Amino acid sequence: MPDFMGTNFEFIPFGAGRRSCPGMQLGLYSMEVAVANIIHCFSWQLPDGMKPSELDMSDVMGLTAPRATRLIAVPTTRLICPL
Ligand code: HEM
Structure with a gap:
Protein backbone atom coordinates (compact mmCIF):
# COMPACT_ATOMS: atom_id res chain seq x y z
CA MET A 1 0.00 0.00 0.00
CA PRO A 2 1.44 3.44 -0.88
CA ASP A 3 1.91 5.82 2.03
CA PHE A 4 -0.57 8.66 2.37
CA MET A 5 1.75 11.46 3.39
CA GLY A 6 1.28 13.38 0.15
CA THR A 7 3.79 12.06 -2.37
CA ASN A 8 1.67 9.25 -3.86
CA PHE A 9 -1.08 11.17 -5.61
CA GLU A 10 -3.27 8.09 -6.09
CA PHE A 11 -3.87 8.00 -2.33
CA ILE A 12 -4.02 11.37 -0.54
CA PRO A 13 -6.83 11.26 2.05
CA PHE A 14 -5.31 14.31 3.77
CA GLY A 15 -4.44 16.24 0.63
CA ALA A 16 -0.91 17.15 -0.40
CA GLY A 17 1.49 20.04 -0.39
CA VAL A 33 -9.16 4.95 19.11
CA ALA A 34 -12.64 4.70 17.57
CA VAL A 35 -11.88 1.47 15.66
CA ALA A 36 -10.04 -0.04 18.66
CA ASN A 37 -13.06 0.61 20.90
CA ILE A 38 -15.50 -0.85 18.37
CA ILE A 39 -13.41 -4.02 18.13
CA HIS A 40 -12.70 -4.21 21.87
CA CYS A 41 -16.28 -3.68 23.08
CA PHE A 42 -18.25 -5.85 20.65
CA SER A 43 -18.15 -9.26 19.05
CA TRP A 44 -19.00 -9.01 15.36
CA GLN A 45 -20.72 -11.63 13.23
CA LEU A 46 -22.08 -11.82 9.72
CA PRO A 47 -25.90 -12.03 9.52
CA ASP A 48 -27.92 -15.24 9.05
CA GLY A 49 -24.98 -17.67 9.17
CA MET A 50 -23.29 -15.99 6.22
CA LYS A 51 -19.69 -17.17 5.64
CA PRO A 52 -16.76 -14.73 5.25
CA SER A 53 -16.07 -16.28 1.83
CA GLU A 54 -19.53 -15.11 0.72
CA LEU A 55 -18.69 -11.45 1.34
CA ASP A 56 -18.71 -9.25 -1.75
CA MET A 57 -15.50 -7.24 -1.39
CA SER A 58 -15.77 -5.42 -4.72
CA ASP A 59 -15.85 -1.65 -4.89
CA VAL A 60 -17.19 0.96 -7.30
CA MET A 61 -15.37 3.87 -8.90
CA GLY A 62 -15.96 7.41 -7.78
CA LEU A 63 -14.30 10.23 -5.90
CA THR A 64 -13.76 7.64 -3.18
CA ALA A 65 -13.95 3.85 -3.61
CA PRO A 66 -17.03 2.73 -1.66
CA ARG A 67 -18.14 -0.89 -1.37
CA ALA A 68 -20.36 -2.15 -4.19
CA THR A 69 -22.69 -3.77 -1.63
CA ARG A 70 -23.23 -2.78 1.95
CA LEU A 71 -21.39 -4.62 4.68
CA ILE A 72 -23.82 -5.84 7.31
CA ALA A 73 -22.22 -6.95 10.57
CA VAL A 74 -24.11 -7.79 13.73
CA PRO A 75 -22.57 -6.60 17.01
CA THR A 76 -23.13 -8.22 20.38
CA THR A 77 -21.91 -6.57 23.54
CA ARG A 78 -18.67 -8.05 24.81
CA LEU A 79 -17.69 -5.54 27.49
CA ILE A 80 -19.27 -2.58 29.19
CA CYS A 81 -17.06 0.18 27.79
CA PRO A 82 -16.69 3.56 29.48
CA LEU A 83 -17.47 5.54 26.30
C1 HEM B 1 -9.55 11.48 9.30
C2 HEM B 1 -9.63 12.79 9.52
C3 HEM B 1 -9.32 13.87 8.49
C4 HEM B 1 -9.24 13.82 7.13
C5 HEM B 1 -9.42 12.58 6.22
C6 HEM B 1 -8.93 15.17 6.68
C7 HEM B 1 -8.76 15.51 5.35
C8 HEM B 1 -8.49 16.79 4.90
C9 HEM B 1 -8.31 17.18 3.51
C10 HEM B 1 -8.42 16.24 2.32
C11 HEM B 1 -8.05 18.50 3.50
C12 HEM B 1 -7.81 19.37 2.24
C13 HEM B 1 -6.32 19.35 1.91
C14 HEM B 1 -6.04 20.07 0.61
O1 HEM B 1 -6.72 21.05 0.29
O2 HEM B 1 -5.11 19.64 -0.11
C15 HEM B 1 -8.06 18.97 4.86
C16 HEM B 1 -7.83 20.27 5.24
C17 HEM B 1 -7.86 20.74 6.52
N1 HEM B 1 -8.05 19.98 7.65
FE1 HEM B 1 -8.38 18.00 7.70
N2 HEM B 1 -8.83 15.99 7.76
C18 HEM B 1 -9.05 15.25 8.89
C19 HEM B 1 -9.01 15.69 10.19
C20 HEM B 1 -8.77 16.99 10.58
C21 HEM B 1 -8.69 17.45 11.95
C22 HEM B 1 -8.86 16.53 13.17
C23 HEM B 1 -8.46 18.79 11.91
C24 HEM B 1 -8.30 19.80 13.03
C25 HEM B 1 -8.31 19.47 14.32
C26 HEM B 1 -8.36 19.17 10.52
C27 HEM B 1 -8.15 20.45 10.07
C28 HEM B 1 -8.01 20.82 8.75
C29 HEM B 1 -7.78 22.19 8.29
C30 HEM B 1 -7.67 23.45 9.17
C31 HEM B 1 -7.67 22.14 6.90
C32 HEM B 1 -7.43 23.31 5.94
C33 HEM B 1 -5.93 23.44 5.67
C34 HEM B 1 -5.68 24.58 4.67
O3 HEM B 1 -6.23 24.54 3.57
O4 HEM B 1 -4.94 25.48 5.02
N3 HEM B 1 -8.56 18.07 9.75
N4 HEM B 1 -8.31 17.92 5.70
Whole structure:
Protein backbone atom coordinates (compact mmCIF):
# COMPACT_ATOMS: atom_id res chain seq x y z
CA MET A 1 0.00 0.00 0.00
CA PRO A 2 1.44 3.44 -0.88
CA ASP A 3 1.91 5.82 2.03
CA PHE A 4 -0.57 8.66 2.37
CA MET A 5 1.75 11.46 3.39
CA GLY A 6 1.28 13.38 0.15
CA THR A 7 3.79 12.06 -2.37
CA ASN A 8 1.67 9.25 -3.86
CA PHE A 9 -1.08 11.17 -5.61
CA GLU A 10 -3.27 8.09 -6.09
CA PHE A 11 -3.87 8.00 -2.33
CA ILE A 12 -4.02 11.37 -0.54
CA PRO A 13 -6.83 11.26 2.05
CA PHE A 14 -5.31 14.31 3.77
CA GLY A 15 -4.44 16.24 0.63
CA ALA A 16 -0.91 17.15 -0.40
CA GLY A 17 1.49 20.04 -0.39
CA ARG A 18 1.08 23.36 1.37
CA ARG A 19 -2.69 23.06 1.76
CA SER A 20 -2.63 19.50 3.15
CA CYS A 21 -4.52 18.75 6.33
CA PRO A 22 -2.87 20.14 9.48
CA GLY A 23 -5.06 17.83 11.61
CA MET A 24 -3.74 14.62 10.07
CA GLN A 25 -2.18 13.16 13.24
CA LEU A 26 -5.24 13.99 15.35
CA GLY A 27 -7.44 12.48 12.64
CA LEU A 28 -5.37 9.28 12.54
CA TYR A 29 -5.27 8.89 16.33
CA SER A 30 -9.02 9.56 16.58
CA MET A 31 -9.79 6.89 13.99
CA GLU A 32 -7.46 4.43 15.73
CA VAL A 33 -9.16 4.95 19.11
CA ALA A 34 -12.64 4.70 17.57
CA VAL A 35 -11.88 1.47 15.66
CA ALA A 36 -10.04 -0.04 18.66
CA ASN A 37 -13.06 0.61 20.90
CA ILE A 38 -15.50 -0.85 18.37
CA ILE A 39 -13.41 -4.02 18.13
CA HIS A 40 -12.70 -4.21 21.87
CA CYS A 41 -16.28 -3.68 23.08
CA PHE A 42 -18.25 -5.85 20.65
CA SER A 43 -18.15 -9.26 19.05
CA TRP A 44 -19.00 -9.01 15.36
CA GLN A 45 -20.72 -11.63 13.23
CA LEU A 46 -22.08 -11.82 9.72
CA PRO A 47 -25.90 -12.03 9.52
CA ASP A 48 -27.92 -15.24 9.05
CA GLY A 49 -24.98 -17.67 9.17
CA MET A 50 -23.29 -15.99 6.22
CA LYS A 51 -19.69 -17.17 5.64
CA PRO A 52 -16.76 -14.73 5.25
CA SER A 53 -16.07 -16.28 1.83
CA GLU A 54 -19.53 -15.11 0.72
CA LEU A 55 -18.69 -11.45 1.34
CA ASP A 56 -18.71 -9.25 -1.75
CA MET A 57 -15.50 -7.24 -1.39
CA SER A 58 -15.77 -5.42 -4.72
CA ASP A 59 -15.85 -1.65 -4.89
CA VAL A 60 -17.19 0.96 -7.30
CA MET A 61 -15.37 3.87 -8.90
CA GLY A 62 -15.96 7.41 -7.78
CA LEU A 63 -14.30 10.23 -5.90
CA THR A 64 -13.76 7.64 -3.18
CA ALA A 65 -13.95 3.85 -3.61
CA PRO A 66 -17.03 2.73 -1.66
CA ARG A 67 -18.14 -0.89 -1.37
CA ALA A 68 -20.36 -2.15 -4.19
CA THR A 69 -22.69 -3.77 -1.63
CA ARG A 70 -23.23 -2.78 1.95
CA LEU A 71 -21.39 -4.62 4.68
CA ILE A 72 -23.82 -5.84 7.31
CA ALA A 73 -22.22 -6.95 10.57
CA VAL A 74 -24.11 -7.79 13.73
CA PRO A 75 -22.57 -6.60 17.01
CA THR A 76 -23.13 -8.22 20.38
CA THR A 77 -21.91 -6.57 23.54
CA ARG A 78 -18.67 -8.05 24.81
CA LEU A 79 -17.69 -5.54 27.49
CA ILE A 80 -19.27 -2.58 29.19
CA CYS A 81 -17.06 0.18 27.79
CA PRO A 82 -16.69 3.56 29.48
CA LEU A 83 -17.47 5.54 26.30
C1 HEM B 1 -9.55 11.48 9.30
C2 HEM B 1 -9.63 12.79 9.52
C3 HEM B 1 -9.32 13.87 8.49
C4 HEM B 1 -9.24 13.82 7.13
C5 HEM B 1 -9.42 12.58 6.22
C6 HEM B 1 -8.93 15.17 6.68
C7 HEM B 1 -8.76 15.51 5.35
C8 HEM B 1 -8.49 16.79 4.90
C9 HEM B 1 -8.31 17.18 3.51
C10 HEM B 1 -8.42 16.24 2.32
C11 HEM B 1 -8.05 18.50 3.50
C12 HEM B 1 -7.81 19.37 2.24
C13 HEM B 1 -6.32 19.35 1.91
C14 HEM B 1 -6.04 20.07 0.61
O1 HEM B 1 -6.72 21.05 0.29
O2 HEM B 1 -5.11 19.64 -0.11
C15 HEM B 1 -8.06 18.97 4.86
C16 HEM B 1 -7.83 20.27 5.24
C17 HEM B 1 -7.86 20.74 6.52
N1 HEM B 1 -8.05 19.98 7.65
FE1 HEM B 1 -8.38 18.00 7.70
N2 HEM B 1 -8.83 15.99 7.76
C18 HEM B 1 -9.05 15.25 8.89
C19 HEM B 1 -9.01 15.69 10.19
C20 HEM B 1 -8.77 16.99 10.58
C21 HEM B 1 -8.69 17.45 11.95
C22 HEM B 1 -8.86 16.53 13.17
C23 HEM B 1 -8.46 18.79 11.91
C24 HEM B 1 -8.30 19.80 13.03
C25 HEM B 1 -8.31 19.47 14.32
C26 HEM B 1 -8.36 19.17 10.52
C27 HEM B 1 -8.15 20.45 10.07
C28 HEM B 1 -8.01 20.82 8.75
C29 HEM B 1 -7.78 22.19 8.29
C30 HEM B 1 -7.67 23.45 9.17
C31 HEM B 1 -7.67 22.14 6.90
C32 HEM B 1 -7.43 23.31 5.94
C33 HEM B 1 -5.93 23.44 5.67
C34 HEM B 1 -5.68 24.58 4.67
O3 HEM B 1 -6.23 24.54 3.57
O4 HEM B 1 -4.94 25.48 5.02
N3 HEM B 1 -8.56 18.07 9.75
N4 HEM B 1 -8.31 17.92 5.70
